[in-house]
Amino acid sequence: MSATILIWxxxxxxxxLLAAMACAVARMVLGPRAQDRVLGFDALYVCAMLLLLTFxxxxxxTIYFEAALVISLLGFVSTVALAxxxxxxxxxx
Amino acid sequence: xxxxxxxxxxxxxxxxxFLLLGSGLTLxxxxxxxxxxxxxxxxxxxxxxTTWGAGGILIASMICFTVLQSRPAxxxxxxxxxxxxxxxxxxxxxxxxxxxRDRTENNGGVPAFEAESEGTDGEAxxxxxxxxxxxxx
Numbered sequence: 001m002s003a004t005i006l007i008w009x010x011x012x013x014x015x016x017l018l019a020a021m022a023c024a025v026a027r028m029v030l031g032p033r034a035q036d037r038v039l040g041f042d043a044l045y046v047c048a049m050l051l052l053l054t055f056x057x058x059x060x061x062t063i064y065f066e067a068a069l070v071i072s073l074l075g076f077v078s079t080v081a082l083a084x085x086x087x088x089x090x091x092x093x
Numbered sequence: 094x095x096x097x098x099x100x101x102x103x104x105x106x107x108x109x110x111f112l113l114l115g116s117g118l119t120l121x122x123x124x125x126x127x128x129x130x131x132x133x134x135x136x137x138x139x140x141x142x143t144t145w146g147a148g149g150i151l152i153a154s155m156i157c158f159t160v161l162q163s164r165p166a167x168x169x170x171x172x173x174x175x176x177x178x179x180x181x182x183x184x185x186x187x188x189x190x191x192x193x194r195d196r197t198e199n200n201g202g203v204p205a206f207e208a209e210s211e212g213t214d215g216e217a218x219x220x221x222x223x224x225x226x227x228x229x230x
Contacts, residue, residue, distance in 0.1 A: 002105035003098045009109030013116035013150070020116075020123035020142065027126050027135075035132055035191040042183065043126055043139035046176070050119060050142070050150050053172075054112065057157050060096035062168070065154075069172055076179040080186055087190035 010058045014051060021047045038082045045075035096161055104160040108153045115149025122146060131202075136188050143180040148173060 024047060027040035049071045056064030081091050100108070122141030129135045151169040158166035195203040 002100050002102040005102070005105045005109050006100060009112050013112040016113075016116035016120040020120045023120075023123035023127040024139075033132065033191075033194075035187060035194065036135065038187060039132070039135060039139065039184075040126065042187070043123055043142060046139065046143050046147065046180075047119060047123065049172075050115065050147060053150050053154050053169075054116070057108070057112070057154055060157075060161060062158065062166075065168060065172075069175075072172055072175055072179070076175075076183055079183040083183065083186040083190045086187075087193050 006057075010054055013054050014058075017047050017051045017054065021051070034086055038079065038086065041082070042075070042079050045071055045078075049075070100157065100160055104156055108157045111149045111153035111156070115146045115151075115153065118142065118149065119146035132191055133188070136184055136191075140180060140184065143176050147176050 021044055024040045024044040028037050028044065031037040031040055049068045052064045052068040052071065056062065056068070085091050119142035122138050125138030125141065126135055129138060151173045155166055155169045158169075192203055196205070
């Protein structure tokens with residue numbers, strides 16, 4: 001019983017997160033200006049991190065957690081670098 | 094899926110609830126990101142996924158691993174704290190960069206330079222105003 005609940009909720013959650021990633025990719029492709037694309041990329045890596053966490057719950061291992069931690073760390077750095085590039089025209093001055 | 098049968102029903106139900114809550118809120122935020130009209134409306138939408146979206150899925154993961162390993166699994170707090178700290182910083186930097194670009198390109202609908210106190214914008218304007226005109230997108 002609990003296995004059925006867990007499997008179905010994880011499947012539905014993964015489908016929701018995939019749809020969210022598709023929306024973010026659509027914003028990256030459509031985005032009229034560069035800041036919209038960066039915003040779509042920001043939402044995309046957050047959704048990918050959450051998808052990795054749901055994979056971790058599905059398989060019962062904590063390996064996926066470390067991948068999610070690395071994604072959240074590097075995604076922040078990349079978003080800040082892209083925002084600085086949009087503002088100043090270069091990243092490291 | 095061997096571990097899913099080990100999880101008792103009183104732990105599987107909150108796990109399922111928080112998983113669906115978190116992923117549903119993330120999907121709502123992404124739909125808002127797709128459908129809002131201007132950038133300054135769009136910048137609010139993904140925060141739904143990074144606050145309760147990440148929070149719900151991390152709480153579900155904490156419940157699942159705490160019950161499975163029969164000891165407190167608290168390493169998800171690391172991701173939660175990091176996401177909560179970094180999301181406002183990155184989105185605020187992005188919004189300020191977008192505001193700066195709109196001001197230098199004289200797009201309508203944004204407050205002018207004088208409307209706000211001069212911080213980093215004031216010293217950045219003479220240096221890179223010529224680059225912004227050529228770059229466009």
